[in-house]
Amino acid sequence: MATKVSNPSADLPVFLSFKEVWRNRGRFLLFSLVIALITLLVLFIAALGEGLGNGNREYLAKLDAQLLVYSEKSDFLIAASRVDPALSTSIRRVPGVENAGPLGTSSVNLVSRESGQTLKISLIGAEPGRPGLPPVISGQPLRASKANEMIIDSNVAERSDIKVGDTVVVQSTQGTDTEEYRLRVIGLTDSRQYSLAPTAFVPFQTWDKVRPKSQAEVNSNNPTANVIAVRVSNPAEMEVVEARIFENIQNVETATIEKAIQNVPGYSAQQSTIQTQGVFTLFIGLLVIGGFFQIQVLQKVPQIGVLKAIGAPNPVIAAASVLQILIVTALGVAIGGLLTFLFSLSFPPTVPIVFNGQRTLLALGLLLLIGPVGGLVSIRYAVRIEPLKALGLSS
Amino acid sequence: MDAQIMEAATAYEIKPRQAVALETRRVAKTYPSDLGLIRAVDDVSFEVRQGEFVALVGPSGSGKTTMLAMLAALLSPSSGQLLLDGMDLAQMSDIERVRLRREKIGFTFQANNLVPYLTALENVELMLRLNGRLDKAGRVRSQELLARLGLGERMANLPSQMSGGQQQRVAIARALIHNPSLVLADEPTASLDTERAYQVVETFANLIHENNRAGIMVTHDLRMVTYTDRVLQMRDGKLVKQYVTREEIEGLAGGRLEH
Numbered sequence: 001m002a003t004k005v006s007n008p009s010a011d012l013p014v015f016l017s018f019k020e021v022w023r024n025r026g027r028f029l030l031f032s033l034v035i036a037l038i039t040l041l042v043l044f045i046a047a048l049g050e051g052l053g054n055g056n057r058e059y060l061a062k063l064d065a066q067l068l069v070y071s072e073k074s075d076f077l078i079a080a081s082r083v084d085p086a087l088s089t090s091i092r093r094v095p096g097v098e099n100a101g102p103l104g105t106s107s108v109n110l111v112s113r114e115s116g117q118t119l120k121i122s123l124i125g126a127e128p129g130r131p132g133l134p135p136v137i138s139g140q141p142l143r144a145s146k147a148n149e150m151i152i153d154s155n156v157a158e159r160s161d162i163k164v165g166d167t168v169v170v171q172s173t174q175g176t177d178t179e180e181y182r183l184r185v186i187g188l189t190d191s192r193q194y195s196l197a198p199t200a201f202v203p204f205q206t207w208d209k210v211r212p213k214s215q216a217e218v219n220s221n222n223p224t225a226n227v228i229a230v231r232v233s234n235p236a237e238m239e240v241v242e243a244r245i246f247e248n249i250q251n252v253e254t255a256t257i258e259k260a261i262q263n264v265p266g267y268s269a270q271q272s273t274i275q276t277q278g279v280f281t282l283f284i285g286l287l288v289i290g291g292f293f294q295i296q297v298l299q300k301v302p303q304i305g306v307l308k309a310i311g312a313p314n315p316v317i318a319a320a321s322v323l324q325i326l327i328v329t330a331l332g333v334a335i336g337g338l339l340t341f342l343f344s345l346s347f348p349p350t351v352p353i354v355f356n357g358q359r360t361l362l363a364l365g366l367l368l369l370i371g372p373v374g375g376l377v378s379i380r381y382a383v384r385i386e387p388l389k390a391l392g393l394s395s
Numbered sequence: 396m397d398a399q400i401m402e403a404a405t406a407y408e409i410k411p412r413q414a415v416a417l418e419t420r421r422v423a424k425t426y427p428s429d430l431g432l433i434r435a436v437d438d439v440s441f442e443v444r445q446g447e448f449v450a451l452v453g454p455s456g457s458g459k460t461t462m463l464a465m466l467a468a469l470l471s472p473s474s475g476q477l478l479l480d481g482m483d484l485a486q487m488s489d490i491e492r493v494r495l496r497r498e499k500i501g502f503t504f505q506a507n508n509l510v511p512y513l514t515a516l517e518n519v520e521l522m523l524r525l526n527g528r529l530d531k532a533g534r535v536r537s538q539e540l541l542a543r544l545g546l547g548e549r550m551a552n553l554p555s556q557m558s559g560g561q562q563q564r565v566a567i568a569r570a571l572i573h574n575p576s577l578v579l580a581d582e583p584t585a586s587l588d589t590e591r592a593y594q595v596v597e598t599f600a601n602l603i604h605e606n607n608r609a610g611i612m613v614t615h616d617l618r619m620v621t622y623t624d625r626v627l628q629m630r631d632g633k634l635v636k637q638y639v640t641r642e643e644i645e646g647l648a649g650g651r652l653e654h
Contacts, residue, residue: 019512313490390469
């Protein structure tokens with residue numbers, strides 16, 4: 001054998017791949033733009049999924065409770081559940097329960113007194129000192145049970161001119177009349193959407209007074225809550241506590257917050273639809289990238305044959321191909337990410353897209369991965385090209 | 396045969412006692428086919444000395460390209476020995492062959508010779524990079540060789556910006572820059588007009604003689620053999636005739652292929 005072994009320079013794949021991309025930059029840039037558009041689409045789908053998911057989930061996900069108690073046969077639908085708020089007193093006596101309080105949810109119109117602007121919001125009632133009311137980031141928290149006071153979430157503030165200190169009008173239909181109630185906004189909390197709407201919080205008794213009601217409810221004096229929010233002393237014992245509530249309280253069913261979220265009407269269906277779209281878009285990306293590089297390799301058969309004939313080993317050919325795919329994909333994803341960011345700046349806050357979610361990161365990771373995966377076939381093909389092709393021969 | 400080479404040497408100033416660089420011993424290549432075994436190359440033996448430029452001629456299907464592929468370590472023979480610098484190519488593993496190709500062999504092809512996205516200089520230097528030997532001296536040598544081949548102004552050009560003849564000359568520089576033991580050329584003039592074809596082959600011959608390499612050129616264009624030291628004629632896979640004297644070679648170049 002040869003006495004002196006000479007191996008290719010370590011940077012040879014880098015040299016070859018960068019030179020090829022740079023000297024064909026028009027073609028590769030065009031392809032990076034295709035990847036950028038796929039990235040844009042995937043990121044938007046991910047952000048929309050996150051945004052819509054938040055819209056349904058946010059209040060519940062941030063709730064300072066671990067369990068919800070529903071009326072029996074409510075199918076874990078908060079809006080369909082009707083419980084006596086006094087039930088929370090019995091639940092608080094169940095060992096392992098730290099605190100519990102009634103929650104009421106409804107949809108009302110909020111009218112700014114300054115501009116007359118109307119905003120459709122979710123109005124949530126919870127007892128001060130019990131689970132269900134969010135901490136405020138400015139202003140005062142709700143303290144008095146019957147006060148005509150309100151906390152708004154940041155979405156209300158963003159979408160209207162309502163601010164802490166304002167007096168607002170809550171419009172709701174009670175029986176056949178539209179009633180108006182004046183409340184003072186005393187605090188602001190972070191984003192806590194519920195039912196895809198901006199959210200405001202009032203003391204439970206105030207909620208029971210101002211919420212939309214049927215004629216029967218107007219005539220009745222019994223307050224009704226939707227669910228009881230339960231905070232357990234030790235989250236590790238949640239299942240035990242859940243079982244105890246079920247044993248001790250009649251005619252109820254319980255759900256963890258996670259289960260409650262999954263049972264929000266349309267939530268699961270919406271999320272799986274969006275996820276399917278995302279997966280398919282990624283799959284299309286995979287095929288497009290795979291196809292492009294495969295065609296590229298087919299065009300380069302004689303050239304790769306010559307490289308091998310003059311002694312370029314397979315690892316060099318494979319590494320150069322992988323690097324090239326990585327360069328083009330990374331560039332495409334970077335451009336796509338930038339485009340997405342620029343586009344997102346132009347969206348009004350009402351469009352439910354959220355880019356800071358884990359999903360965006362996951363999507364970016366997957367997008368970077370589909371390049372090399374999509375290109376695998378072409379790399380394998382390149383490695384298998386016979387150097388004899390340089391002579392126009394094949395074995 | 397030695398006597399013949401001596402005779403050729405006096406005619407063409409070859410040093411007679413140069414060592415044998417390449418030797419083939421009863422090399423054969425057979426392929427299975429529907430019609431039975433095809434003997435593409437059949438019992439071919441010859442040797443090429445350092446500093447000797449040999450032409451391999453013959454009609455298409457005569458086995459000359461298959462022979463070249465075996466000499467280039469791209470194909471292993473079915474039987475026989477192929478000794479380059481004393482090493483038997485037939486016994487080598489695939490990895491050893493790849494290494495041998497970049498270390499010991501220089502190659503020019505008919506077409507698609509150059510890497511299209513590398514400049515003339517980068518294409519030449521590629522051979523040094525492949526051997527992990529591109530240093531300042533190597534870069535200077537590459538530039539000098541290209542200048543010597545009349546491509547001093549073309550070093551930064553991509554192949555697409557050069558004529559066919561210029562591309563072939565870059566390929567010649569690439570084939571020689573790493574000081575291989577054996578330089579192979581597959582139809583180097585196929586895409587060139589007559590004048591450029593003569594220039595390219597003459598340059599090739601000069602460099603092989605100067606650098607004391609063994610050179611083999613496969614060509615169908617008999618006029619080009621005028622620059623070679625010896626001509627091997629193949630037919631039906633067999634080596635049928637050698638043209639050794641100047642007179643024989645010039646006769647062949649003039650169009651007299653004996654059958």
